[in-house]
Amino acid sequence: MIVGVIGSGGREHAICEILVRSKKISELYCFPGNAGTAKIAKNVDINTDNFENLKNYILDNKIELIIIGPEKPLVDGLVDYLENFKIKVFGPNKIASQLEGSKIFTKKICKKYQIPTANFGIFKNTKDAREFLKNSGYPIVIKADNLASGKGVYICENFEESYSAVKEIFDGKFGEANDILIEEFLNGEEMSFFIVSDGISIQNFGTAQDHKRVLEGDKGKNTGGMGAYSPSRLINAELEKKILNKVILPTLKALKEIGTEYKGFLYAGLMIVKNEPYLIEYNVRMGDPECQTILPKLDSDLLEIFLACCDKSLKDTKVKWNNKKSLCVVLCSKGYPDKYKKNVEIENLNKIKLDKLDYLFHAGTKVRDKKIFAIGGRVLNFVTLSDKFANARKIINKHLNELNWNNGFYRKDIGYKVIDE
Numbered sequence: 001m002i003v004g005v006i007g008s009g010g011r012e013h014a015i016c017e018i019l020v021r022s023k024k025i026s027e028l029y030c031f032p033g034n035a036g037t038a039k040i041a042k043n044v045d046i047n048t049d050n051f052e053n054l055k056n057y058i059l060d061n062k063i064e065l066i067i068i069g070p071e072k073p074l075v076d077g078l079v080d081y082l083e084n085f086k087i088k089v090f091g092p093n094k095i096a097s098q099l100e101g102s103k104i105f106t107k108k109i110c111k112k113y114q115i116p117t118a119n120f121g122i123f124k125n126t127k128d129a130r131e132f133l134k135n136s137g138y139p140i141v142i143k144a145d146n147l148a149s150g151k152g153v154y155i156c157e158n159f160e161e162s163y164s165a166v167k168e169i170f171d172g173k174f175g176e177a178n179d180i181l182i183e184e185f186l187n188g189e190e191m192s193f194f195i196v197s198d199g200i201s202i203q204n205f206g207t208a209q210d211h212k213r214v215l216e217g218d219k220g221k222n223t224g225g226m227g228a229y230s231p232s233r234l235i236n237a238e239l240e241k242k243i244l245n246k247v248i249l250p251t252l253k254a255l256k257e258i259g260t261e262y263k264g265f266l267y268a269g270l271m272i273v274k275n276e277p278y279l280i281e282y283n284v285r286m287g288d289p290e291c292q293t294i295l296p297k298l299d300s301d302l303l304e305i306f307l308a309c310c311d312k313s314l315k316d317t318k319v320k321w322n323n324k325k326s327l328c329v330v331l332c333s334k335g336y337p338d339k340y341k342k343n344v345e346i347e348n349l350n351k352i353k354l355d356k357l358d359y360l361f362h363a364g365t366k367v368r369d370k371k372i373f374a375i376g377g378r379v380l381n382f383v384t385l386s387d388k389f390a391n392a393r394k395i396i397n398k399h400l401n402e403l404n405w406n407n408g409f410y411r412k413d414i415g416y417k418v419i420d421e
Contacts, residue, residue, distance in 0.1 A: 001024050001025055001026060001064050001065065001303070002025075002026060002027045002028075002029070002061065002062055002063045002064050002065075003019065003025055003027070003028050003029070003063065003064065003066075003067070003303065004028075004030070004031060004058060004063040004067070005019070005029070005031070005041070005066075005067045006030075006031045006048055006054075006068045006069055006070070006073060006078075007030075007031070007068070007069030007070045008030075008033055008034050008037075009069065009070065009363045009364075009376075009378070010289055010291075010292050010330070010361040010362065010363035010378065010380075011069050011070075011285075011286055011287075011288035011289075011291040012030060012033070012034075012037065012069040012070075013033075013034060013037050013363070014291050014295045014296075014359075014361045015069060015291065015302070016028060016030055016033075016037050016040055016041050017036075017040065017295075017359065017361065018295045018296070019067075019302050019303055020040050020041075021301070021302070022301050022302065022303040022304070024301075024304075027042070028042070029041055029042050029043075029044055029061070029063060030042070030043050030044065031043075031044045031057075032044060032045050034363065034364070034365045034366065035362050035366055035372045035373075036361055036362025036365065037362070038367050044057065048073055048078075049073075049076070051078060051081045051082075054078075054082075055081065055085055055087070058082070058087055059085065063087075064088060065088045065090065065303075065306060065307065065310070066082060066088070066089045066090070067089075067091070067306060068089065068090065068091035068264075068285070069286070070285065071097070071101075071284060074091050074092055074094075074097040074100075074284050074285060075094070075097045075101035075284070076094070077093070077097075078091075079091045079092065079093045080094050088307075088310050089310070090263070090264055090309055090310055091263070091264040091265075091284075091285070092262055092263055092264045092266075092284045093260060093263070095255070095258070095259075095260040096255055096261070096262045096263075096284065097284045099251070099255075099266075099284055100282055100284040100285075101284075102145055103144075103145050103281060104122055104145050104179055104181060106279075106281065106282055107120050107181065109251060109254045110279060112254065113250040113251070113253065114250070115246065115247055115250050115251065115279055116246055116247070116276065116277060116278045117278055117279045117280075118141065118183040118185070118186050118271075118278060119183065119184045120181055120182065120183045120184070121182045121183075122180075122181060123179065123181075123182060124178065125170070126166055126167060126170050129163075129166045129180060129182065130163055130166065133162045133163055133182070134159060136159075136162070136182070137184075138156065138158055138159075138162075139156060140155075140156050140182060140183070140184065140185055141154070141155055141182070141183040141185055142154040142156060142162055142166060142169070142180060142181070142182055142183075143180065143182075143183065143281075144169045144173075144174040145178070145179040145180060145181055152173075153222055155185065162182075166180060186271040186278055187273065188271040188272050188273035188274075188278070189234060189271070189272050190210070190269065190270065190271055190272075190280070191208075191209060191232045191234050191235070191270045191271075191272050192207060192208045192210055192228075192267060192268070192270070192290050193207050193232075193235075193243050193248075193267070193268045193270055193277075194208075194265060194266070194268075194286065194290070194294065195248055195265075195266050195268075196264070196305060196309060196314070197252065197263060197264065197266060197314070198263055198308060198309040198310075198313065198315075199261035199262060199263045199309075200261075200312055200314070200315070201314050202248070202252070202314070203314060203317070204319075205265065206230055206231065206294040206297065206321070207230060207231045207232040207234075208229065208230040208231070208232060208287065208294055209230075209232045209233065209234075209415075209418075210225050210227075210228045210287060210289070210290055211226045211227045211228065211411060211414055212225060212226070214226060214336070214337055214411075215411075216411050216412060216413045217413065217416075221338075222337070223332075223336065223377075223378075224288060224377070224378055225287065225288060225289045225290070225330060226332070226410070226414065227289060227329045227410075227411055227415070228287075228289045228290050228292075228327075229293060229325070229326065229327045229328070229389055229414065229415040229418060230290070230293045230294050230325070230326045233417060233418045234272050236275075238275065239275055239277065242275075242276065242277055243268065243270065243277045246277060247268055247270070247277055248268060251282070263309055264285070264309065265284070265285050265286045266282065266284065267282065267284075267286060267287050269281045269282070269283065289330055289378075292328050292359070292361045292381045292383050293326045293327070293328040293383060294326065296326055296357075296359055296385055297321050297322050297326050297385065298319075298321060298322075299321060300317075300318060300319050300320045305317060305319060322385070324357070324385035324386060324387065325385070325386055325388065325389050325392060326383060326384070326385050327383065327384055327386075327389055327392035327393055328381055328382065328383045329381070329382045329393070329396045329397075329400070329414050330363070330378050330379075330380070330381055330410060330411075331379050331380040331381075331382065331400065331403075331405065331408045331409075331410045332378050332379060332408060332410065333364070333376070333377055333379055333407060334407055334408060336377035336378065336409075341407065342375050343373050343374070343375060344373060344374045344407045345371055345372070345373050345374075346365065346372050346373065346374055346405055347405070348402065348405070349372060349403065351402050352402050352403060353402075354399075355395075357385040357386065358383070358384050358385075358395065358399070359381075359382075359383040359384070360380060360382055360383075360399070361380070361383065362379075363376060363379055363381060364376015364377060364379045365380070374407065374408070380403075380408075382396045382399050382400060384396050389415045389418045390419045392415075393414065393415060393419060397412070
């Protein structure tokens, strides 16, 4: 079977790496891919915002299944567009993708279907938001109501910080934002919970804990993700049941009632307070780096799962996992998430010797003249499966020392809550 994956990050390299285990795949394409996918797929340098060019390439090359990795093409309606040309696509349609595309869309569903979430207010201008903030308790959470690559969220300790955040969002720091969301701060611990759906039935697809902040101890600016571990230390049978019954299933019911269905990965970002789940936000795709952390634990054929979702036969598909613990550490360019140098060569990659439970997923990388260069903020993802998180981190640190890339940095404390207790 000829398969194509859309995206260029660590998530897409992980999807490609796990996909090629399938004996059913004869050819794999990645649009546009990175230096990692170049080794196992044909990278296609095409603008994925140009739906027509993309569609023509897919049809010309007889690609039979497309998997969409990142959120932007999903929110922009690429699934709907390609399906109009009878192309099989894994991912939610444009309406369902509003779960991520508009935080306010999701909050309104929460309110109507009594899905537990933080109390919130919606504001259309700086003046009204400022008045509200004057009388608010702190800390408080402020979010841009658009795609912000995981960065459009502020946790503010006082009025000055919160008003500055509001101004930045309305000034277009994360693109055009007509509305902002101001939420109460929930004091608990975050958890990422994943399902996969064919529009009729769902299957659980693992849990993870992401480390979003750039500095150790979960301090500093928000990033796209500095590392993760799976499974989450918080998950238990009772909590899983609550998440499904109070959060996931009412959301899918809400989509059905507005005339659509959900096909693809659904990622619930949750705050767990005394074993009770509160929805922070949805993502309509696998997380990054959670995807890199979870997929290596999969014992089933990933291609069969994707096809079952497209063919509405997921209930007949077994999703099997190994019992290993998985840890991922993200190597970033110095300066990230602010300014950083691009086109910096990464040497010593050939010195890293990976065992069968080790993975190295590329993110912001590119091949040029047989050399590999860093072109993004998040550059490489080191993942190890082990019986113990501490052992996984030790192995990853050994690989990072072998690489010894002077232009990068990483958090040395990923997984500290499950390792250092």
